[in-house]
Amino acid sequence: MDEILLQILNGLDKGGAYALIALGLTLTFGTLGVVNFAHGALFMLGAFCAVSVQQVLTISKRVKDESITFFDAYKETPYLELWWGDTGAMIIDYAVPISIFVAIPIMLLIGVAIERGLIKHFYKRTHAEQILVTFGLAIVLQEIVKSLFGANPIPTPAPDIVSGSAAIGSMLGLSDALVYPWWRMIYLMFAAVVIFGVFAFLRFTTFGMVVRAGMADRETVGLLGINVQKRFTIVFGLATVVAGLAGVMYTPILPPDYHIGMDFLVLSFVVVVVGGMGSLEGAVLAGFLLGILQSFASMNEVKSILPGIDQIIIYLVAVVVLLVRPRGLLGREGVMED
Amino acid sequence: MSDDSKFSTLSRRGFLKASMAAAAAGAAPTFFINNANAYVNAPTGGTVTLGFNVPQTGAYADEGADELRAYKLAVKHLNGEGDGGMMNTMKPLSLKGNGVLGKKVAYVTGDTQTKSDAARASAKRMIEKDGALMITGGSSSGVAIAVQGLCQDAGVIFMAGLTHSNDTTGKDRRKHGFRHFFNTEMSGAALAPILEKEFGKDRTAYHLTADYTWGWSQEGSIKKYTEALGWQTKAAVRTPLGAGDFSQYITPVLNSGADVLVLNHYGKDMVNSLTQAVQFGLRDKQVNGKDFQIVVPLFSRLMAQGAGENIKGIYGSTNWNWSLTDEGSKAFVKSFGAEYGFPPSQAAHTCYVQTLLYANACEMAGTFNPCGVIEALEGFKFEGMGNGPTEYRAEDHQCFKDVLVVRGNQNPTSQFDLLEVVNVTPRSAVEYAPDMLGGQLGSCNA
Numbered sequence: 001m002d003e004i005l006l007q008i009l010n011g012l013d014k015g016g017a018y019a020l021i022a023l024g025l026t027l028t029f030g031t032l033g034v035v036n037f038a039h040g041a042l043f044m045l046g047a048f049c050a051v052s053v054q055q056v057l058t059i060s061k062r063v064k065d066e067s068i069t070f071f072d073a074y075k076e077t078p079y080l081e082l083w084w085g086d087t088g089a090m091i092i093d094y095a096v097p098i099s100i101f102v103a104i105p106i107m108l109l110i111g112v113a114i115e116r117g118l119i120k121h122f123y124k125r126t127h128a129e130q131i132l133v134t135f136g137l138a139i140v141l142q143e144i145v146k147s148l149f150g151a152n153p154i155p156t157p158a159p160d161i162v163s164g165s166a167a168i169g170s171m172l173g174l175s176d177a178l179v180y181p182w183w184r185m186i187y188l189m190f191a192a193v194v195i196f197g198v199f200a201f202l203r204f205t206t207f208g209m210v211v212r213a214g215m216a217d218r219e220t221v222g223l224l225g226i227n228v229q230k231r232f233t234i235v236f237g238l239a240t241v242v243a244g245l246a247g248v249m250y251t252p253i254l255p256p257d258y259h260i261g262m263d264f265l266v267l268s269f270v271v272v273v274v275g276g277m278g279s280l281e282g283a284v285l286a287g288f289l290l291g292i293l294q295s296f297a298s299m300n301e302v303k304s305i306l307p308g309i310d311q312i313i314i315y316l317v318a319v320v321v322l323l324v325r326p327r328g329l330l331g332r333e334g335v336m337e338d
Numbered sequence: 339m340s341d342d343s344k345f346s347t348l349s350r351r352g353f354l355k356a357s358m359a360a361a362a363a364g365a366a367p368t369f370f371i372n373n374a375n376a377y378v379n380a381p382t383g384g385t386v387t388l389g390f391n392v393p394q395t396g397a398y399a400d401e402g403a404d405e406l407r408a409y410k411l412a413v414k415h416l417n418g419e420g421d422g423g424m425m426n427t428m429k430p431l432s433l434k435g436n437g438v439l440g441k442k443v444a445y446v447t448g449d450t451q452t453k454s455d456a457a458r459a460s461a462k463r464m465i466e467k468d469g470a471l472m473i474t475g476g477s478s479s480g481v482a483i484a485v486q487g488l489c490q491d492a493g494v495i496f497m498a499g500l501t502h503s504n505d506t507t508g509k510d511r512r513k514h515g516f517r518h519f520f521n522t523e524m525s526g527a528a529l530a531p532i533l534e535k536e537f538g539k540d541r542t543a544y545h546l547t548a549d550y551t552w553g554w555s556q557e558g559s560i561k562k563y564t565e566a567l568g569w570q571t572k573a574a575v576r577t578p579l580g581a582g583d584f585s586q587y588i589t590p591v592l593n594s595g596a597d598v599l600v601l602n603h604y605g606k607d608m609v610n611s612l613t614q615a616v617q618f619g620l621r622d623k624q625v626n627g628k629d630f631q632i633v634v635p636l637f638s639r640l641m642a643q644g645a646g647e648n649i650k651g652i653y654g655s656t657n658w659n660w661s662l663t664d665e666g667s668k669a670f671v672k673s674f675g676a677e678y679g680f681p682p683s684q685a686a687h688t689c690y691v692q693t694l695l696y697a698n699a700c701e702m703a704g705t706f707n708p709c710g711v712i713e714a715l716e717g718f719k720f721e722g723m724g725n726g727p728t729e730y731r732a733e734d735h736q737c738f739k740d741v742l743v744v745r746g747n748q749n750p751t752s753q754f755d756l757l758e759v760v761n762v763t764p765r766s767a768v769e770y771a772p773d774m775l776g777g778q779l780g781s782c783n784a
Binding site: 007067152175178179 | 394395399400403573575578582583585586587589590592593594606609610614617618619622623644646668671672674675676679680681751752753754755
């Protein structure tokens with residue numbers, strides 16, 4: 001029972017990341033009709049917002065390390081600690097949560113700049129050309145990050161207070177062995193809040209209503225005299241912010257490197273296809289579903305029957321879903337179809 | 339007329355044959371052709387070129403960067419620049435500090451990307467285009483074995499960097515390949531008595547293993563030695579190299595009934611899996627009435643640095659540590675520290691030593707001819723290189739020396755003081771018969 005609960009939690013937290021990325025991807029595809037292969041790179045840029053904030057907060061003074069006598073070695077003490085002592089150390093400790101507030105405007109700006117500067121010129125081009133240009137953009141963004149931060153992953157830890165595990169078994173009156181890292185639970189809750197926020201924005205605001213109408217039938221909305229294009233630019237910015245926030249919050253789970261976005265991109269496309277092209281609910285459902293399935297496929301009991309299943313389960317599910325429901329789980333007839 | 343015609347016909351055929359032969363020769367890799375030189379890439383000018391093939395990206399990039407620093411330092415010392423490092427302590431020494439055999443040492447570098455195909459392509463480029471006479475590098479055993487095979491076929495020497503799988507000098511050993519680094523068999527033999535002393539004989543282990551030659555080799559060796567102690571092995575789960583997020587493999591450990599987790603991971607994989615294991619509360623658990631323990635059979639200071647606090651108190655083995663106080667280690671640490679501002683890793687140490695050993699063998703042989711160099715290295719006994727008396731065993735080209743058992747330092751005195759040496763296991767305790775791991779060296783291909 002404990003193990004099943006753990007795998008469900010594990011799947012939900014993986015699924016949270018998949019769902020967040022797939023949600024942005026679907027928004028872009030559903031509104032602009034653009035297959036954005038740079039979406040993974042936007043997740044990576046978000047992660048590097050956190051890295052940048054951490055590096056700024058830890059700008060240090062070099063002090064000679066007297067304990068090393070063989071050669072001249074230096075210790076680096078952050079100025080924030082020198083100036084403000086424990087308060088400075090606490091600010092550094094909270095680098096990742098602080099990064100959230102920094103990442104929102106930066107990612108919004110990046111999103112709008114990419115859409116206005118590049119993507120808008122490819123609205124009327126074929127999907128193949130869109131894939132080529134966005135994939136090219138992803139490579140350019142990756143190489144810029146690589147040249148600025150190097151090729152190696154950069155540890156960006158969570159605040160000390162949430163770096164351990166929560167004894168959720170004891171809390172729920174179950175086994176004491178049932179523990180789960182605090183940060184992963186925070187990530188799951190964060191993903192839920194962002195997803196709920198995006199859905200609420202699209203459902204309960206006039207802006208959202210127009211966007212949803214545009215996703216269903218862009219031409220008719222245009223004929224009503226509404227400037228759909230302008231709203232879609234903002235939607236692209238919103239998708240960029242969602243991807244960026246997913247990246248920021250993921251850094252304590254996996255130290256980011258310039259390639260982290262590509263690792264998620266392929267999975268996210270599978271999530272979008274399984275969920276149904278253009279279906280936001282489908283993207284979220286498929287994200288969590290595939291995360292949980294991947295987690296269960298890693299159990300020893302499953303692997304002893306089907307060795308290597310953990311590596312292919314997502315693609316296997318995609319094949320089965322496409323055979324049974326070619327439009328994906330929640331894809332509807334006529335949506336995103338010529 | 340007919341004679342002319344016949345002559346003309348033969349001439350055309352002869353021309354065609356010659357053209358085809360020339361085209362075939364042009365299309366063939368240059369290293370398959372024995373030209374006027376006695377061996378591949380024989381140096382003709384005033385320099386000799388070495389090829390440093392290390393991971394500059396991927397799961398082992400940290401080790402690769404440190405290996406490259408060590409290689410560059412070794413080249414400086416060979417060319418008579420800097421303080422000479424271990425050239426001041428190595429015995430016996432034939433090097434004179436004027437390059438190798440009077441030729442200045444130059445080098446080219448390549449990025450293995452921790453992938454066998456990329457590493458082979460990179461090594462091939464260095465041999466064919468850059469004229470490298472010797473290839474050296476690590477840090478993955480899969481890569482080392484692939485490049486070693488290529489070097490054997492190409493007729494150049496391969497001085498392995500960080501590679502720990504038994505197979506490198508076991509079933510995949512080659513006449514042109516030499517390894518200074520220790521292997522998983524030695525790690526198992528060295529670690530087992532310490533694990534017994536610290537954790538007892540009644541333990542149940544759970545292995546997470548990098549799914550390639552080194553991981554399988556280490557898992558096999560640790561299982562062999564711990565099961566001989568009386569430990570049970572609950573499960574041995576393979577994880578993909580560079581998996582990043584290991585949570586799905588760690589959660590089953592929590593309720594498995596195991597009380598020891600053995601992480602057969604290295605580099606960033608080990609940093610990630612250990613950090614995540616600690617995040618999942620494994621080190622705070624009590625199972626079967628005992629404190630849960632984590633063992634990392636192959637340890638390095640670079641990994642300890644990446645894992646931070648999580649490494650404290652964890653046992654493992656290492657080829658060398660910068661805190662050793664013998665003259666060779668002190669000379670190397672001083673030299674490396676002065677150059678780069680921090681001490682070298684075990685990966686840097688083995689690469690530096692390998693470069694000096696190769697150069698010294700050339701001097702001993704009086705030639706760069708690989709067959710002569712191989713002869714000089716086989717059975718070569720030396721000291722003053724940080725590991726005490728060491729021998730390059732002729733039968734498998736594996737170095738035999740003492741092995742260090744280390745523990746993550748609970749009370750570090752400096753930012754680099756991360757590993758504490760708890761035991762120096764003598765060579766006699768880790769030595770095994772040359773034919774135990776299988777394999778054949780083959781013959782010199784030059």
